[in-house]
Amino acid sequence: MAELPLPASETRPVLSEDTQTFVTFWLGEHLFGLPIAEVVEINRKMEITPVPLAPPYIKGIINLRGQVLTTVDLAERLGLQVEAPRAYNLIVKTEDEERISFLVEKIGDILEVPSKNVEEPPERIEGVERKFVRHVCQLPERLLVILNVREVLQDSG
16 A cells, blocks of 8 residues: 655655764863764762872772773863862773773763764863863853763873
8 A cells, every 4th residue: 555645745754964963061161972883881989099100190999890991080180170079970981992080070960962063172172181172062141062082081291
């Protein structure tokens, strides 16, 4: 049986435009994002075991259900002056599928933004070195800075 075409007033909506989804989080006044595919889970106030002789931004290791993960204070790594305590562990995976924990101040929303709004970063972003920024997206009220996890994890020495 052939399907009859719908009248123009009842046409089905066109699939939404190409979008990208980001998990957002706050460090001070900055709103950052990571592609949702890179975020494994979010935990609050996990016990961190310090690691001697590690760079200052490495706060130690955590035990996540038997898996040992390095914990990075993201604000310190990015060189941001943030007074608020970092209370959330954002567990992310690298391109090599290794997991790492980023300490962040506050978790934001999951944002789905049109791909056309995701742009290359400008030469200068206030407070954040450009090398740590993969992309930016201008939201109605502020700039969303999408981090480059590979650069964040590179040794700064």
